Structure formats: C-alpha cells, structure tokens
Amino acid sequence: MALDKTQLIGFYRTMRLIRRFEERVVELVNRDEIPGVTHEYVGQEAVATGVCAALRPDDVITSTHRGHGHILAKGGDPRRMMAELMGKASGYNRGRGGSMHIADLSLGIYGANGIVGAGAPIACGAALAGKLARSDRVAVSFFGDGGMNQGVVHEAMNLAAIWRLPVVFVCENNGYAISASISQMAAVERLADRAAAYGMPGKPVDGMDVLAVHAAAGEAVERARTGAGPTLLECRTYRFVGHFTAEKARGIKYRSDEEIARWRERDPVVTYPAWLSQQGIGDPALVEAEVEALLDEAVAFARQSAFPEAEEALDGMYAVTYPGLPARGF
Amino acid sequence: MALDKTQLIGFYRTMRLIRRFEERVVELVNRDEIPGVTHEYVGQEAVATGVCAALRPDDVITSTHRGHGHILAKGGDPRRMMAELMGKASGYNRGRGGSMHIADLSLGIYGANGIVGAGAPIACGAALAGKLARSDRVAVSFFGDGGMNQGVVHEAMNLAAIWRLPVVFVCENNGYAISASISQMAAVERLADRAAAYGMPGKPVDGMDVLAVHAAAGEAVERARTGAGPTLLECRTYRFVGHFTAEKARGIKYRSDEEIARWRERDPVVTYPAWLSQQGIGDPALVEAEVEALLDEAVAFARQSAFPEAEEALDGMYAVTYPGLPARGF
Amino acid sequence: MREIRYLEALSEALREEMRRDPNVIVLGEDVRVSMRGLTKGILQEFGPDRIYDTPISEAGFTGLATGAAMAGMRPVVEYQINALLFVAFDQLVDQAQKLRYMMGGQGTIPVTYLVPASGARRGLAGQHSDHPYPLLVHMGMKAVMPSTPRDAKGLLKAAIREDDPVVVFAPAALLAMKGPVPEEEFTIPLGRAEVKRPGDDLSIIAVGPLVPEALKAAEQLAQEGISAEVVDPRSLLPLDHETILTSVRKTGRVILFDDSNRTCGYAAELAAVIAEEAWESLRAPIRRLTRADVPVPFSPPLESYVLPSRDRLVEEARALLAKV
Amino acid sequence: MREIRYLEALSEALREEMRRDPNVIVLGEDVRVSMRGLTKGILQEFGPDRIYDTPISEAGFTGLATGAAMAGMRPVVEYQINALLFVAFDQLVDQAQKLRYMMGGQGTIPVTYLVPASGARRGLAGQHSDHPYPLLVHMGMKAVMPSTPRDAKGLLKAAIREDDPVVVFAPAALLAMKGPVPEEEFTIPLGRAEVKRPGDDLSIIAVGPLVPEALKAAEQLAQEGISAEVVDPRSLLPLDHETILTSVRKTGRVILFDDSNRTCGYAAELAAVIAEEAWESLRAPIRRLTRADVPVPFSPPLESYVLPSRDRLVEEARALLAKV
Numbered sequence A, B: 001m002a003l004d005k006t007q008l009i010g011f012y013r014t015m016r017l018i019r020r021f022e023e024r025v026v027e028l029v030n031r032d033e034i035p036g037v038t039h040e041y042v043g044q045e046a047v048a049t050g051v052c053a054a055l056r057p058d059d060v061i062t063s064t065h066r067g068h069g070h071i072l073a074k075g076g077d078p079r080r081m082m083a084e085l086m087g088k089a090s091g092y093n094r095g096r097g098g099s100m101h102i103a104d105l106s107l108g109i110y111g112a113n114g115i116v117g118a119g120a121p122i123a124c125g126a127a128l129a130g131k132l133a134r135s136d137r138v139a140v141s142f143f144g145d146g147g148m149n150q151g152v153v154h155e156a157m158n159l160a161a162i163w164r165l166p167v168v169f170v171c172e173n174n175g176y177a178i179s180a181s182i183s184q185m186a187a188v189e190r191l192a193d194r195a196a197a198y199g200m201p202g203k204p205v206d207g208m209d210v211l212a213v214h215a216a217a218g219e220a221v222e223r224a225r226t227g228a229g230p231t232l233l234e235c236r237t238y239r240f241v242g243h244f245t246a247e248k249a250r251g252i253k254y255r256s257d258e259e260i261a262r263w264r265e266r267d268p269v270v271t272y273p274a275w276l277s278q279q280g281i282g283d284p285a286l287v288e289a290e291v292e293a294l295l296d297e298a299v300a301f302a303r304q305s306a307f308p309e310a311e312e313a314l315d316g317m318y319a320v321t322y323p324g325l326p327a328r329g330f
Numbered sequence C, D: 001m002r003e004i005r006y007l008e009a010l011s012e013a014l015r016e017e018m019r020r021d022p023n024v025i026v027l028g029e030d031v032r033v034s035m036r037g038l039t040k041g042i043l044q045e046f047g048p049d050r051i052y053d054t055p056i057s058e059a060g061f062t063g064l065a066t067g068a069a070m071a072g073m074r075p076v077v078e079y080q081i082n083a084l085l086f087v088a089f090d091q092l093v094d095q096a097q098k099l100r101y102m103m104g105g106q107g108t109i110p111v112t113y114l115v116p117a118s119g120a121r122r123g124l125a126g127q128h129s130d131h132p133y134p135l136l137v138h139m140g141m142k143a144v145m146p147s148t149p150r151d152a153k154g155l156l157k158a159a160i161r162e163d164d165p166v167v168v169f170a171p172a173a174l175l176a177m178k179g180p181v182p183e184e185e186f187t188i189p190l191g192r193a194e195v196k197r198p199g200d201d202l203s204i205i206a207v208g209p210l211v212p213e214a215l216k217a218a219e220q221l222a223q224e225g226i227s228a229e230v231v232d233p234r235s236l237l238p239l240d241h242e243t244i245l246t247s248v249r250k251t252g253r254v255i256l257f258d259d260s261n262r263t264c265g266y267a268a269e270l271a272a273v274i275a276e277e278a279w280e281s282l283r284a285p286i287r288r289l290t291r292a293d294v295p296v297p298f299s300p301p302l303e304s305y306v307l308p309s310r311d312r313l314v315e316e317a318r319a320l321l322a323k324v
Ligand SMILES: Cc1ncc(C[n+]2csc(CCOP(=O)(O)OP(=O)(O)O)c2C)c(N)n1
Pocket: A065, A066, A114, A115, A116, A117, A143, A144, A145, A146, A147, A148, A150, A174, A176, A177, A178, A243, D029, D056, D058, D080, D081, D084, D087
C-alpha cells in the first residue's frame, strides 16, 4: 500500500492530536476539572495511529486503561471524549464511564477497559460475529506488555488461532506495567515470540515509527481480512510520562532519566514531522494549529456541557427494564 | 541414573497398581459403592509412574480430576484412597473430598482438583516456599492437554519461569479434553513448544514408555533441584476408557475404535512387563498377586470403615474457629 | 397437555429460538456431542457455524460471547459446571454485566448463560456443587431458575430473547422431571413469581430444585392441618416482590427455603425484603432454611446434613406454627 | 496516646508481623515501589526474598500464595484494585477457601489478602469501585474491614496470624485518617464488633468507611434529640451477632448502613440475622441504606446518587423515629 501525501500528513495530525489531547488532559486533571484517574498515551502515539490507519470504519477495536490514543486514532470525537472525561452528560458514555470506559460502538470502539487484558476475548467475539455475518470486518485488540501475562489474553489468542478469527493482537510493549519492567516479568526477549505458542505469526515492530507500524498492521489486517487468521504484533514503544497523571506526585521511581531521555530522542511527534518537512510534505505548523483549534473547541464544549441529572444514575444498566430494577440503595 | 532391578520392577508394580485400582473403582462405581464421579487413569499409568519415581518423598505434586494415578505413584495409601472414594471417615479426607480432592500433605500430595488447571499455581507456591526454606524440594504440576488452554496455567508457567522456581510442569497430552480433540483446541503440533513462550525448556515425551518418562522427568527434576528453573514436559499418552466412568452409558462417541485399538497396542501395563520378562527381570506374576492382595485389602478396609457422623459436616473448614462459624443452614 | 422432561423442554426452547433467530449461536465445552443432552442435534440441524466446542478457556469464551453479542449475535453459553462461573467471573460480572451501563447505555449484550445447578446426584463434592446465583444477582446480573418443565421452556426462551445477559440455572436434580408443556409457542416473562400452591398459615418461598420438595412438604403439612402456601420466585433477578409480599402479608409467617449458602445468600435477600416491606404483617420471626456455609462434602451423610431438606422444612413449619 | 494515620497503622502492622515471623512474605503488583505506600520500606528492611513484584497474573499469584501457605509460608497478597478479586475469583473462593475443608482438615492456609476498598477519591468508575465483601463472605471467607487506625493495626496483625485465609479491606477513603494507636504490641481478634457510640433510640450498623459517616450522623441526630447507637461489625466474617443483637434489642429500631450492592449484600445478611433473632424486639421495619445495584458511575452527581450518604442516613433515622 503506497501512501499518499494526505495520508502521510494525516498520520502526523493524529499523532499530534493524541499528544496534545493528553497534555490538555494532564492540565485538566491537575486543575481538578477531570475527576478520577487518567493514563496518558504520551510517547506511544505512533502505535495507535499506525494501526488504526490500517482499519476501516466498520472494523472493531478493544482498548485499555490507556485508551485515549486508540479512540482518537479510530475516529473518536475529541469533544465527546473530553466531555466524558469531565463527567458531562454530553460525553460518550453520558458521564457513566470516564477515561477508562470510553466507547463508541458506531465507530467500532468497543470500549476502553479498566481491567488489564479483558478486551482481548471481546475482540475475538466481535471478529467471530463479523465472520458469521459474512462481513470481512477485522477486530484489533490492544493491550500492554503487562497484559501479555494475563490468563485471559492467552485464552483469547488461542481461541482466535484455532478458529482463524480475523483478529490482530497489538501488544504495546512500553517496557513497563506500572513499575514492573517486562524484562523481569517475562523470561523471553521478544513477546512476539509468544505467538508461536498458538500457531500464529508474531512480529516485533518499531512502535516509535508510524510507518513501520502502519506497514506491519496493514499486513496483519490484510491477513485477517482474507481469512488467514490472527497475528500478534509486538510494538515496542515507551511512555514518556508516569503510569497515571498522579504518579509524579507520589515520588515513585523505577526508570532512569537516561532511559527516558534515550526514548525521548525517538519521539514520533517530533521525529515524524521533521521527516515530513525533510520530504517537503505538508506544513506541520498548519496541522498543529488545526489540532489546537479542535482541542480548544473540545475543552470548551466539555466545559459548557451540563452534568447528568443525579436521578438518571439508575438508567441504562439494562436494555430491558423491570420495576425496582436496578435496586436503589435507599 | 542407571536403574536397578528393584526400581524396574517397582515401575511395573506401580503401573499395575494404578490399572487395577482403577478397574476396581469402575466396578465399585457401577455397583453404587462409590458415589459421585470418577475419572480413571487407565492408559496413562506410565506418566505418573515415571514422573513420581523421579521424585523424593518431600517433593510436592498437584494433581487433577484424574488424580488416582498420581496419588498412588506418589505413595498414596490405597486403603485410605478407597475409603475416601466410598465416603468413609477413614478416608484421606475423612469423606469430605471424594475422588476429585484426595490429598495427603505428609506425602507432598497437594490434592487432586476439580477445576482444570487450578493446581498449577499452587505447585508454584509450594516451590517458592521450598526455595525460601533453603530446601531443594521440587514441585510437579500435572495437567492435561485441555488444561494447557486454561489462563491460570499460562500465568503459572510464566511465574515459575521468571522466578526460576523448582517446578516441573507435566502436561499429560492424552489427545482429548472430554470430547474435544487437542488437534482442534490448539493450532500447534507440539504443546511442548509452548514452553518457549516462557523462556523455559519444553520436551515432548513418549508417555506410553515409563522409562522414557522417567528419564525426561529425572532431567527436569534435576534441573529444578539445582536451581536452573522450570521445565515443561509434554507426555503423549492416551486414556483407554471414557472421560469418566459413566461416559459409556451416555452413548457419546468422539474417538474411532481404530484409534483406541492403535493406542492399546502400546499399553504400558502390557508392554512393559513383557519387556521385563524379556530382560529376565523379576516375575510379573508375583507383582500382580501382590497388587491384587493390596487392593483386596484396600476394598475390604474401605467397606468395613464407618461413614463419618453427619454432625461433623461443619468441622474442618477453618483452622481457627468461632462461634456460629461456619453457619448451619437451619 | 403433553408431558415432557425438563431437559427436553430446555432443549426444545433452545432449538425453537435458534430457528426463530439466525443470530442465536451456542458455545461451550463439548456442546457438539452434548454431555448432558441439552445441545444434542444442534450441529446436525443448524450446522457448524451455529455451535462451537470451546477449549477449556471459560474466561476467554465468556468474553468472546460478550463481544459477539455487542456485534449482533445472541450467544447461548453452556458451562459444564456451576463453579466454572468462578473461573470466568471477571468476564461475567465485571464485563458482560457492566459494559452497557459503563458505556452509557450503548448497544445491547444479549447473552444467555446456561448453568447446571447442583443436585444431579450425590457426591459431586466441593467444587461441582455450588449454587452461585447470589453472587450473580448481587452484581446485578439477571438470573432465573425454573422448577418445572413448563417454566424451563418458557423462561429459557424469554432469556434468549432478552437483550441483556441472563443466567439460566438448570438444577441437575430436575432434568429428568416430567411435566406438562404446551405445544404452542409461549414464553414466561422474567420477573414473575408463581404461587405453586396456595395456603393460609404460612408462606414457603422455595427456590429452584427445592420447589418440588416444598410442595411435598406442604402436602405432608396439609395432612397435619397446616396450610402452607408455596411461592416460587422463578426469576431471581428481577424478583417479583409483590407476589412474595402478598403471600407473606396473608399468612404472617415465612420460611425461606433456598439451596445457596446462607451468609449473604438468596434467603438473606428475601428476608431483608420481607423485613423491610412486610414487617407489619409478620406474626413470627422470619426463618431461613438454607445450605450450610461449607463446600458441599462428598460423603452422603455429610452431604445430607449440609443441604436443606424437606424433613427439616416440615419440622420448621411445625415449630413456627406451634409458636403462635 | 500517639496518633498515626490508618495507612501507617497498616504498614506498621505488616512490618511488625514480618519481624515476628520470617515466614511472612508479601506478593503483589508494584509492591516494591509501593503505589499506595503500604509496603514501602519492606524491600529495604527485609530484602528481596520477602517481597515479590508479580506480573499481571492475579489468578496465578493468588494460587501461588495458596501453595506457599500450604507449604509453611504466611503470604500477604496485595491487590491493586478491588475488582482484581474477580479475576482471581476461582483461586480465592474455590481453592484457597475450600481446600482445607475438602482435604478433610489437613494443613492450614494462612494467607492474608489486602484489598483497597473503594472511596479513594471520586471518579474511579465502574471497574475500580467495587466492594466485593458480600461475595467473599458468602463463600465462607473470613473478612475484616477496620474503620479506625487502631482497628486497622490490630485486625491486620490478627489476620496475618490467623491460620486461615482472611481478606482485609482497607477503605481508600480512610487511609489518611488519623487516630490513636497504642505503641505497645496488640491485636484485635476477629469476630468482635464494637459499639462506636452508645445510644438508645436506634441502632445504626455501619460498615467500614461508613462508620465515621454514621458517627457524624449520630452527632447531628443528637442535636435533634435522637440518640443513635453506632455499631461497627469490624469483622464481617466471623460476625459478632451478639453485639449487634444486643443493640437492636435495646433500641428496637435499626438502619443497616453499608456500601456494598443491595441485593444479597451485607446489609441483607444483617437484616436476615436481625429478622430471625431479634424480631420480637423490633418496633419498626428494618431499613437498609446501601449502594444501588449499578456499577459506580463516573460523574460526580451520579456517583453521589448511588452511594449511601450521611445525609440520607440522617433522613432515614428521622423518618424511622417519626413512625413511632
Ligand atoms: C487485571 C488487572 N490487574 C491489575 C490492574 C492494575 N493496573 C492497571 S494498569 C496496570 C499496568 C498495565 O501494564 P501494561 O499492560 O503494560 O499497560 P501500560 O500501562 O504499560 O500501558 C496495572 C497493573 C488492572 N487494571 N487490571
């Protein structure tokens, strides 16, 4: 798949959007405009961007606790995301979910998830349903290096492999599960090699290179779409910030400054636009201005939106309701 | 480890004991002297025998729903086993457990288990405790080909690998999880290859050859004992009978008669004593008589034993008791 | 009316719904050969796209059913043992049950979970005899436990059509029970209890496999001049408060007869509802007759001791009436 | 007496028990750096053999703790989130809790599970705000939920010494609470409730993080001339029936104030016990004030609506007294 200029600029636009979205989120969390806990995707932008660019609108993704990047890359509306993060009625989940549960089924976004690894089998189910509907829809399951050690992910990979489901498992190996270094949490060098345990291809990918990610994802998606079964991609990446917004404040240290600095040199949101300029493609400044305007609007939209009515808190749990269900607490 | 004649005869004794024990169990189940469900180990005798012969009395095993063979091979007393199967007070578990829960902590038998795969992390814990106690004790986790697809087994293998725990994972691949053929439940030829996903050695072993099993287990146990970490052994074997005693009655068919016949030709309880005779080692007939006497006694012991008193049903749940705990139902 | 067995009723319900809706698929261990018989014939009638034998990966295939449901299918998931719900617990109560709410009401998750309730025969022991419905309803999951072939058919059909996750507990002890089941199409809506026997002196709220036991006990009590009303909630969540409260308000005395563990069990919920809403009508303390809080022991005398029994129910009823 | 924070009290308890018994080890995610601070300093003081950072494998490391306990260790397992109990559910309730019984009383399984109860701060939403203690006690697992720094220290020490699995819920909302904690060695035995404030008109049985709320409500009610007794079970299983029943027998009125889901929740159990054993003393219906049966929603106004609050407690108390 040769990429045209619009696509190449689009990659930057998405990566920049994610980066700046997250930076805004941090500010808003610190100003107490966003309650709860958020996990920023800063540093990993090339992964979501490259993968989702290889997808169609009707393809499905399942995301993680660190989901903002995936959702934006899959086409999520920053306004409704920001509103959700602030707990507003206009948010994607009408304020019910917050950062860890943003979903938009109409865009194939089957939800961020607060439980590590839990989305993997859900993606398999969406893939099976697609297959049964004779569609060539593909499902992508994102999870981290930490998620790789969760039992249900193992089960999901096996299920996808034996039923040749159109799934792409994208392991974002950022080296850490909170403070736990993957080098101590797995005794293998390459997580991609775990694919062999299920009889599917596994491939390590440079997760700081959006073009490499896109190429690898394209291949895996194609494989899935044509009925050849699942693939595991291990995208090697890094988060530049704490596990969650508040980490800094807790004075927890598990990575050296040098290590962070080394990875920062490969920041895709810096290196990629530099490369674009070198190639004479597009104008990064224009993209940046556009992104800023979009985010200004998103924040303004979210701020102006109303909170949901308290009494609505019991709605929406069931599609089919009955008197007294769900039980109130009083 | 060269084997002496006593050991070689011992192997036959154990295999024969398991086989005949199970045949007695079937009879007793069919006569309603044993309640509940039992899963016979018929056909797989060489695995438990070869593995447990490589263990010391203080080594630990965790077993499965198909546990009689493991327990006998690890030194379990057939009398107390039989009594447990009949639900008698003199049984290993005082009648609380039955077939799927027989345990003898003093022999390192950490229990059969009714939940597939559940014993794997328990074995890891026993191994860690041994390590911390500066003992060179080893733990063996038995599970089936079906168990290989259970999330917790994946988690346990990874834990053992990263902490270099003295564990041997023995996957008894008898080709089926009830009716589910492993060829359809995994997309890999050799389950042993899954070991690579955890960075530990994995080895396919002929599970119908007690000497091969013993040799492979000996190596893996030695590796564990000397601190070099866990191993996965895939012992290829077969059960000659139904998944459980009652299967026949249900008229369920998932294996061809030819397949069963082919494996029957390799029956270790037939081929091994033939080989012994060929080598002029021991007298199989003597062993057989001895086993029969033991089992007669076991059945007699179990039959003569009393049922536990109903009122004792609430004892033994807690090591530390409190008034009203556990709650009665009335 | 024709009489068929409980198991046949379930099986018929499943096949009818599969004919009605091509999106109904079946997943589970050994469902193609069908160990229990519930899914027998489905492979033959509906082909391999509609029924899947799964690996021993309960969390995995439970999650898979959730995703398939979100994408338009209506999976029916069969578990071989009640305790397998524990292995899949996060995927059940923390995913399938919660997702719709957390997503702000987007989509539907129409999955039916078929769970063998315990009591098949004696001696299944500690890990194959659980009755985990209190755990599920505590987490907000809809659950039913039919006690007759008719209820079994009607409720399973309703469960499959419901656009939410619903657990159907099929008590193994009842699978062979015969009873009248209409030939024409019908469903039994969730949330409707049924008075299985009217009476005046005392209400027995009996759940699942204990309903037939309660009916026999009521028969026996009738001989002694005690008129017991037997109410079967059928639907554990939603629970039909009104039918239960009406009965208790009439009789003023109640025994909750339930085979789940006692502490925070289903009888505790019934007791709380009654103590809150029908306190004024009570003429005696509420009584719970439940399973004891231990894993079910293997040995027959022990097992009998920890499970709620008809004999104890009769005794309790007598004692309660004697207290007047 | 010196005052320390709840979190420090827990941390002190853990370190004291680790000094006392070399078999106490700690397992969990990120326990070496210690996200919450509970296990801070343990690596430095006790070395790497006593504290293990685990992979994200809750079922795996829970089972590992069981095996280690059977082999003589006394593991303390920390879970980062309450919902992780669901991921490890089989290993908790179907293995660790059941094994000793199923083995006929062989061995002991002294594991302590440390679980952050919810309420840390707003907005943790549906999968990080569960209070799953009713699920555990239903399955027979011992559980405590201390409401003061003193109780926290005494109960955690007792839990670690207990030769059975015990879950210790540490409500995140209380971690920063300061209170008096004796400097000398002490433990608080399981199974002992405490009357946190005596009163005559009404009993409030309050659980965990709601105890301080109940005390404030009682203060407020006192201004209005209503004398509320606040009883803190502290130990959820074993439960001290006597202290609770004594209170209810005295006051004749009771509000159960509990932040677990309503249906089959902890308040349901308390209601059942009272309706069975203190019915004669009741002068009004039992009232449950609990969490609603939905996943905790993210948005602050929604969240407040579904959680039990002091304001509602005050209202309920007034209403209950007005009914006389
Ligand atoms: C099953 C489960 N265990 C633990 C947690 C707590 N937790 C949240 S994120 C996280 C680390 C996840 O690491 P990884 O999968 O590598 O993703 P990353 O945070 O690096 O993006 C942990 C332990 C959780 N949410 N779910």
